[in-house]
Amino acid sequence: MTAFVLVSGAYTGGWIWQEVAGRLRETGAEAYPVTLTGMGDRSHPAGPDTDLETHIQDLLRLIDRVDAPEVVMVGHCYGIHPVLGAADRRPDRIARIVHLDVGIPQDGDPALQLVPDQAFRERLLHRPEPVGDDWRIPPPPLDGWQRWGSTAGIPEEALARLTRRALPQPLRTLTQPLRLSGAVSELPTTGVLCTANGSSIALVEALVRSGDPRLKALTEPRVSFLELTTGHWPMLSSPDELAEVLLRAAAGEGHRVAGVVSGQSADRPFLIDVPARPRERVGQVDLYLPDAEGPRPAVVFVHGGPVPPDVRPTPRDRPAFVGYGRYVASLGVVGVTLDHRLHDLADYGRAAEDVAAAVELVRADPRVDSERVALWFFSAGGLLSADWLAAPSPWLRCVAATYPVLAPLPNWGLADSRFRPAATVGTAGPLPIVVTRVGLEIAEIAATVEEFLTAANDCKAHVEVVDVPLGHHGFETIDHTEQARDAVARAVRAVLGHLRS
Incomplete structure (x- = not known):
């Protein structure tokens, strides 16, 4: 009994x-x-x-x-x-x-x-x-x-x-x-x-x-x-x-979670073979520099989390972010990656400070066109886009989000916080937004994307959706398929197009 x-x-x-x-x-x-x-x-x-x-x-x-x-x-x-x-x-x-x-x-x-x-x-x-x-x-x-x-x-x-x-x-x-x-x-x-x-x-x-x-x-x-x-x-x-x-x-029933198998996780190579580019490290910020004269536009890639502070490699050294930084640099744009302090769900405030500081550092660099910057958010880092959507600056030419969380999940304790992109998209005005949506998304996260897209449609925000029907969350190092590679290329073209227009 x-x-x-x-x-x-x-x-x-x-x-x-x-x-x-x-x-x-x-x-x-x-x-x-x-x-x-x-x-x-x-x-x-x-x-x-x-x-x-x-x-x-x-x-x-x-x-x-x-x-x-x-x-x-x-x-x-x-x-x-x-x-x-x-x-x-x-x-x-x-x-x-x-x-x-x-x-x-x-x-x-x-x-x-x-x-x-x-x-x-x-x-x-x-x-x-x-x-x-x-x-x-x-x-x-x-x-x-x-x-x-x-x-x-x-x-x-x-x-x-x-x-x-x-x-x-x-x-x-x-x-x-x-x-x-x-x-x-x-x-x-x-x-x-x-x-x-x-x-x-x-x-x-x-x-x-x-x-x-x-x-x-x-x-x-x-x-x-x-x-x-x-x-x-x-x-x-x-x-x-x-x-x-x-x-x-x-009775001992229930689903068992398998451990991470080498070659099936975020340590796999980026899905596009991109040549190495010069990289400069300034504190918590890395810059991938293009072969081009004069100030160039920049894309700042913002990782998700939470990520414990002692995890190695840190996000900016993971293949996905190294790959994105190199990729845009190969196309003539400064790629920027950073490590921010989203170590816990309570850390969104200081992570937002880190992103803002990184943007300020990048815009002050003489090799960067300070009037042409895009911010690209990933996964749970998507919540950090809320501030930039709420009051876009003229130099911010595009906000992108890939397999993003765009509204806090109910058990995150952020119901009344400022980090609700689905609530701030209404004030984004003509700012272009590029969302990469994966078809095999986790249901709880997919619901936040649909909430965001519904709000964006209601306020007639300028949103372009790049779909990856068979893509998983973190697909750049999981799904090495032509469909996935095409989605990354389309999203990059869209963001760079807004930077150059």
């Missing part, structure tokens, strides 16, 4: 699992919806000292009372922190850990680090020490839950109930670091990804292919993934489907 210990996120209690627990019990499993200290009907025992350790102790007492031979710990949102803390101390009692639409915190991470609402996170980080009764954080209003994750699929009545029953969260539960011995890292793990919240197996596989060493653990045989086509609160939006997925997880 399997016992499911169900631990919910911030502001909620065991009540939120009522329907899911009922479905699990109907199959013969045990289900223990947990109400942590200070939450639900346990608000009275809490006080200023209630912290993550308090909630870990809550779970340890429950685990020690459960007789079932297999205990599956399910952590949703904040709940994954006490789940991991308790499982780390009782690894012999835990059969599996289920991460329900939540990341994988590491030793030393406070729960605040995984909160998707970045504005909330910043406010809390700079909040002074609590005084008197100021030791709890009020729950969101009815229209504020989407800042914590997509509310897709939640019936109106259920969302109203969530708001009505939510209680303030003890501050220290979010700020106390999680401490792990390492025992929990050996336990079987299943990630349940909610696609309407911006997560999917395809997206995880794409991130693993990017070579981020932090994601290597996701390729281990003990790790599996399942999907739900709903938002961040499946216990309210899809309780039957969630119960079924939890049973499948407990």
